[in-house]
Amino acid sequence: MERRLFVLAACAFIVAAVLGSAWITGQFTTPAVDRTDGYVSELAARDQPWTRLFRVSDALSGLACALGVALVPRVAREWPGWLALAAFGLLTFVAGVFPLDCAALSDPLCARRETSSGHVVHALAGVLGAVAVLAAMVLLSARWRSWVSWLFTWLGLAATLLTAVALAAGHGVGLAHRAQLTMTAVWLVYVALHLLVSDWDDPDAEAEPRVAPGRMGGVGGARVLPGTADQTAGYGKPHVVVAGDGPAVLITAGHGGAWFHWDAVADRLAGSRRVIRFDRPGLGLSPRSPAPPTLYAEVARLAALSPSHPEQVTVVAHGVACWHAEAFARLHPLCLAKLVLVDPACAGGRRPLPFAGAAGRWLPALGGTWGATFLARLTGPAAHRLLTGLPDPSGVYSMGKVPAAMAGEWLARRDMAADLHRLRAEKPFPDVPVTMISAGRTGERGDGCLEWLAGELGAEHVRLPGAGRRIPLRAPQAVADAVSALA
Known part of the structure; x- marks a missing residue:
């Protein structure tokens, strides 16, 4: 049954990657969003024609990611990485539930409007989600000791830094953000493949006793x-x-x-x-x-x-x-x-x-x-x-x-x-x-x-x-x- 759980978890991560990549086709159906300077999340803004589709895709992507983490059999000392990945999934779900009010960078009038609390929640969830997925990449790569995982991690980190630099410069945010999301989706697919092909007969899986000293059962002469x-x-x-x-x-x-x-x-x-x-x-x-x-x-x-x-x-x-x-x-x-x-x-x-x-x-x-x-x-x-x-x-x-x-x-x-x-x-x-x-x-x-x-x-x-x-x-x-x- 553990092997089947690995398969189910891998399928959940692949679903999360696919749903999280809905923007690839969506950017051609929403011309109002600038592909060079606009956030990908602007496709799901409330004033855009396909907002419900992209909001649902983001929310389901986050839930699929969190479900994948929940189904992964526990391995000792990997919990920080999986916790960070679960946090990324939940934050992605929150970002889907609370979309932007309008296309923040593509629409010049958007900055002049009074933003709602949902708009602020979406922006905060996006930032925290980017930090969470990078933390998951680093922590799991350190445990897996895989050069492929580290390659995707460094590429994801570079794309995130590039997005921050482009935002500060006021140009190229859309391209950098798309690169960042692409690396996140590719890394989720890698996680799925890692679960499917790795040998999980880890001796550390049974070497994590969580029992208080002196409470293994032998108390009072027992x-x-x-x-x-x-x-x-x-x-x-x-x-x-x-x-x-x-x-x-x-x-x-x-x-x-x-x-x-x-x-x-x-x-x-x-x-x-x-x-x-x-x-x-x-x-x-x-x-x-x-x-x-x-x-x-x-x-x-x-x-x-x-x-x-x-x-x-x-x-x-x-x-x-x-x-x-x-x-x-x-x-x-x-x-x-x-x-x-x-x-x-x-x-x-x-x-x-x-x-x-x-x-x-x-x-x-x-x-x-x-x-x-x-x-x-x-x-x-x-x-x-x-x-x-x-x-x-x-x-x-x-x-x-x-x-x-x-x-x-x-x-x-x-x-x-x-x-x-x-x-x-x-x-x-x-x-x-x-x-x-x-x-x-x-x-x-x-x-x-x-x-x-x-x-x-x-x-x-x-x-x-x-x-x-x-x-x-x-x-x-x-x-x-x-x-x-x-x-």
Whole structure:
């Protein structure tokens, strides 16, 4: 999928170059704009006959450029260059939305008119856009170390300086500006070709851990299993944290959860138990998975993390992960000693989404793009603090792979629920102790589902009216007591 993203990004840059070159034919259809001394952007001035066409072309060109940047898979230490190129795309879009009032250099009367704020915004966006694209050229050329890229960069810089000199001299601005835009379009095509032909097996792509010192998972005596701590990008082994000694307790977090949300529970159990916590693919510090999540894949993950026979494991699951735990109990009854379900989700009977499979296959790759990284860093930490009330010291929710993984798990919910319904019909639930902990009181909305599940599994149902949806965070002692009480 990463290769397809490179192709899509390259196509977006080529589209941006083509749309940004609409002036080549437009200058022959708008004779009022001086080809020697008039700006190219004067073709889109409000008083010109083809203003809407060129405004739309400029706006779409900018959006295509920004989309191309968003689709490029993230490579370490290239972010300044791609950020500058994205800024150029957005500024080009702004220039298309806010055109000049009139042909500023071609029409002598234009300078005498009172200009609108849109006219000023266009001029400012044009200047900043020229600076942004030059910065992108320099920064990306420095990373790529390509003489071709540097050639286009120097030609683009020369054309920009020539435009500034011509503007100061009052003659030849149109020719210089056209040369500048031509070099920008040619460089965008070069970027597209570079994405298509370059070998992107860059070891630096997975060598950019964004984790705070001391927060890889091994806190308070916990230890991180070898080979699982620095896989913050790409694909690889899951992040697993083990603390304490004694009978094994395996904790699987709810939707979008990470290992550190269970620190308080693990601290209470580690004195007498061996507590195993892990992050599912794409969540926490675990790398992405090339395949969308499935119920059977999660069951296999629980089985792989469980101790070897004849030792049995106590599984503590939260939210939708309770489905994984129940399926694990039905498929591997000899491995399970006890089961604690914390605020389990109801497995509804709705049909799987028809597009879920195709979207799920794209999401892991999209999670490694600059676009996903930008959105995660912009919204992830604030959203996490709002929902949990906790900081994110490891920067987990600033990684693009996390929202992509969360979206993938949400899309897979209906398929998982359907698989769980089939398992319930085919595999009996083993005779093991089960405790179910939920928030709220008897008779509240959704309580019928929980009561049915408790009866189906023969579970002891413990209610915590004041815990809300964050039981592991607000009532860690209740979870630890449930594990200990089942002994």
